[in-house]
Amino acid sequence: MTKMFDPRFTPEELAKAGTAPKADGRRPVVPVPADAPPMDFRHTKLDKPSSVWRYTTADGGLVGYVARFDFKGKDGEPDKTYLPITFCEAPGKRPAWMAKAFPEPRPLYRLHEFTQRPEAALLIGEGEKVADAAAGLLPEVIGTTPPGGAKAPSKADWAYVKGRRVIIATDADKPGREFGDEVARLAREAGAAEILHLPGEELRSDAPEGYDLADAVEEGISADQVRRAIRAYEFPASSDQTAAEHGWGEPDPRYLQPQLLEAPVLPLNEVFAPAWVSWIGSAAEAKGAPADYVVAGLLSVAGAMIGNSRWACPWDGWTEPPLIWTMAIGNPSAGKSPGLDAILAPLRIVERNARQEAQTRVSEWRARAEVAKLAESTWKEAVKAAIKAGDDIPPKPREADPGPEPMMPRYALADTTVEKLSVILAGQPRGTMMFRDELSGWLGNMSRYSGGTDRPFWLEAYGGKGYSVERMGRDPVWISRLTVGVVGGIQPDKLKSLLMKTDDDGLLARFIPVWPEPAPIKRPNRLADEGFIENALRRLVELPMVNDEHGELRPWFINFNDEARDYLNEFRKLCRDMEGQNEGLLLSFIGKLPGMAVRLSLILAFLDWAAGGPDVFEITPNHFGRAAGFIEAYVLPMAVRAYADGAVAKEDRAGRKLAALIIEQGWEDFNSSDVLRLDRAGLATKADLDPALDALVVGDLIRQVPVPGGPRGGRPARRFIVNPAIRAAT
């Protein structure tokens, strides 16, 4: 480590340092008088120098030499040292050439050429060897170096680089990089016009440690290769000392973006049949809720009620259940619950009626089962008798089989466990749906690392895949098509913390987020048509499943027609293109859009039918077009609005958080510890904070400033100043 100040000197003495005679009274004479003898310095131990480099003043006067001495070190290895040689006078002595430093400020190498070639760029190397090599190879530059190379660039006179193009050639090692940063700083302070960098690392693909331009020239590098290796000097942020005095740039808007984008407008007329548009409008008005929430509930419920009775099949090998999971985002007063209730209340009525009907069917079945039991035991007796008598065995009478027990329908389940749900589902071949007033707790427990066993269940439940539930002490329940719709509400800040704390997108990306602007509060003056919705829902839940060749119930697959397939393919290409531009949660979400569009087109087709439209035998471009249009115009913008925080890269997210914190606190400057002390999620540890600080420094929102250490030393503070523009912006 180099000491900047020698405590033995007062500042006044320091100012004269170099010109002031040292204790021995020797003082270099600059310029060396013309009648001085030629340089004949011989070191007492090291003897004659192996090479010398001549240093001059700007107008060509001789300052002295830098001499290289080669010798054998203690371990026998060849070693070298550089000594400055100056023509010194001392009181009462004859002037002579001595090993003594140049007076400060020391001239740069070849300074006299600077005045001769005022337009030439300066190539500053780490030592005279590099300077000479550069001058030999590139005629357009002046090869130069501070005397003594990397040792003390700050003692050189940098005034002459003012207005010049400067190329700093550094060795491929750490001292080289430090030299480069130091010289870049000095050159900038001196007013260099442009600062470029020629790193040793760029001169050869496998540059060894310490590789420099002189090595490259020796190996026969071409001038053009060297010219190509020159690039803009990237000044490291940590030594951004002088930048603080320069003006601020535009702060990177990425970190200042408003947290929330505007909500897209619900394209009701373009997507839904007129009967549905009218019902959605009246239901929303009656409940005093945004129509968005009503639509969210409608799509989820309609899809789950169709359930396993109809699946969409774009082409062989691709089937989709009609499940849409929706998440109603909004504050408690935003009308989420009333909005969802507009569809859940009629659903409960339909369920109650269906259960009553089922109840009578169950009673009839029980009676038949009793008869069947008797018939069976009679038949068994007959069989026994027949075997004894050697007669033909009588056929089993039809009355002995009561048929399958009728199911008690379950359409909507509130907060339920996977265990309970799987038992219920074993008796619900069409599937069911779950409603949760607050989804955040459910989703929070579902994180990949929380050890929850529910996660795989729900992942399959979205896809309608087979699932087996192991239960203690009982046979496992096998569900051949696990289809469960999910709809629920969540508060924006809960969603935010959910997005923050998890990098697991699996479940979240399956939800369509619905986050409308809050609706103006007004008195409802219209009633929803309850008969319409109940009738429509009843039609959906009564869609029959079909029997497969093993007698098992399976969905009826609704195929896409050719035109719809083409349309779907276009849509997939569009999604593929968007995938490239997104990351994180949004990327996962976009990956699910084609499937979502397929599901949605089936649901829209059957909503038409349930409102009195024609039977659905295939998915047409009309169905798919409305689904794709809805996704493009509404679903995707919603996802961007809701998941934008989760979509940005992690360090950007932290940077945004930090920027928000700085604005919130009104800081003009702050220490890194100030941030840590606040203990905010996402910025509570050094590991979180450092990337955020780096990001904001790069984005020119903040800058690190050097703090003068305490009077007796101590760890320097990490202090940052804030770009005034970001305070003005708020």
Next chain:
DNA sequence: TTACTACCTGATGAGTTCCT
């Protein structure tokens, strides 16, 4: 040539201050 001093460098440890 030798002994001595001045000076420099790097290593070490204490002390200080702020960070985490």
Next chain:
DNA sequence: AGGAACTCATCAGGTAGTAA
């Protein structure tokens, strides 16, 4: 509270120069 990153003082070891 403990640690990291700085300054400062000091010392050992080396070099340069000077005086004897």
